Amino acid sequence: MSEVVYIPTVQLLTKPKYVPQRIAAEYFSVSERTLLTMRQKGMLIEGTCWRRKIPQNPNSHVLYHLDNCEEVLLGLQRSRSMEQDHLIKKKEVASA
Numbered sequence: 001m002s003e004v005v006y007i008p009t010v011q012l013l014t015k016p017k018y019v020p021q022r023i024a025a026e027y028f029s030v031s032e033r034t035l036l037t038m039r040q041k042g043m044l045i046e047g048t049c050w051r052r053k054i055p056q057n058p059n060s061h062v063l064y065h066l067d068n069c070e071e072v073l074l075g076l077q078r079s080r081s082m083e084q085d086h087l088i089k090k091k092e093v094a095s096a
Contacts, residue, residue, distance in 0.1 A: 018063035021063075
């Protein structure tokens with residue numbers, strides 16, 4: 001006879017929409033301070049990438065949407081690499 005095993009951590013099988021800063025820092029392999037710097041520089045967009053746990057409180061904990069953050073950071077990386085490609089290419093100058 002097979003026995004049914006109840007797994008109480010079903011919520012861990014589904015990825016939460018927003019995660020605390022500590023988990024986001026581990027996910028992106030950066031420090032929590034780096035996430036703060038990226039927010040301050042506007043790299044991570046408020047409302048899209050992150051929000052406050054209590055929106056009315058400016059000192060409230062920050063929660064991150066990992067999928068949106070990853071998409072924005074990959075877009076920044078792609079645009080930076082495209083800029084580098086254009087800078088590396090030398091312009092040919094015709095000599096007379």
